[in-house]
Amino acid sequence: MSIKLIASDLDATFLKKDKSFNEPLFQEVLDKLHAQGGQFIVATGNHVQKVREYFKNFEGQYQLIANNGAEVVLDGELKHVWSVPSEVPAVVDQLVDKYADHVELGLSFVAADKAFMIVKNFNAAHLDFAKTYFQNLTLIDSVSEINEPILKVSLVVPQVEYDFMRDVKTLLGNKVHVTTSGYGAVDIVNPNVNKANALTYIAETLDVEPNDIMAFGDGLNDMEMLEYVGHPVAMTNSDEALFQHDFARSVADNDNDGVLRTILETI
Structure with a gap:
């Protein structure tokens, strides 16, 4: 399977309930992904600084979609911003x-x-x-x-x-x-803001087709992103609405390294 980009939501998807994640396993995933020319994208409702705190040991090893798609950070630089109308x-x-x-x-x-x-x-x-x-x-x-x-x-x-x-x-x-x-x-x-549009911006910038992208999510704010990619994965602990769609399911929930284990079984 040719996977060039992997995007993941954070809360209740990548992060455990206590907001931690398996750092050695994540490094293993990153090393394997980067060796294949792929990249990992954090796609979250959190703001940029909060994500940097979570991933302080992985600086420069991931791309970022923040504030549910309102901001795109590529190679550490803010590349695109969508704001709401002033009223x-x-x-x-x-x-x-x-x-x-x-x-x-x-x-x-x-x-x-x-x-x-x-x-x-x-x-x-x-x-x-x-x-x-x-x-x-x-x-x-x-x-x-x-x-x-x-x-x-x-x-x-x-x-x-x-x-x-x-x-x-x-x-x-x-x-x-x-x-x-x-x-x-x-x-x-902004009406043009969702994780899918932000991911589209990254994919087009990096010249990657949707079919070569995998994405993980658990909530309704992940829906557009999961529908956009060729390899969508809903967490086993997802909002029931996601199970109405033809998405694959993670091999475990967020508290048991579901995203990382599913990636390692796939790429």
Whole structure:
């Protein structure tokens, strides 16, 4: 099988529940892939700096799709950015008030190298986590304090994410693309943003055909990417919606090196 690119989601796919991964096994995969002229791509909703922290021992050995496709980093350099229309943050902020009781912490606005948050329900533990999750997080009172392009608007609304997504689509239509990881987290991005479009950009830049790409995912925000590649793999612990499609399944779940073991059995 000719595999030139392998793209993988992180949370609940590549990473274990504790956010770790089998580093020696990953190095084995990278060595084997690179020996065949292939490359590994991290394709995640996380921001660039967070990914660099996870992969600090593998600098220069992977390519990156960050913020669910809003950013593409090739060979360590930011190559492509897609931002949301300027009116989107204020519209979403107003809508979130309708769901105030369900918001786990606040509404986040992610820029290229920093993030802003309007806290809706203060929770010290959630705020501490947000500060580790978002790069250079600044708490604000109003979207009027933001004066730079926003790549992604995010929030966590457990149990009501699909209702919230429906309202966003009603208000903003095709001005945005709305997606969920399936665990209460909702991301609102530029309508041209998804992991598939970012992966297409990388594939075209590197002159690789979709049929020579393998991809791994577990959630609805991975759907377009899995449909785009020639060798899609849904994790055994995936959102049930992915099992309705004709995707292969990983040999194990994310807590048991499912991505890495499947790659080693394939390439």
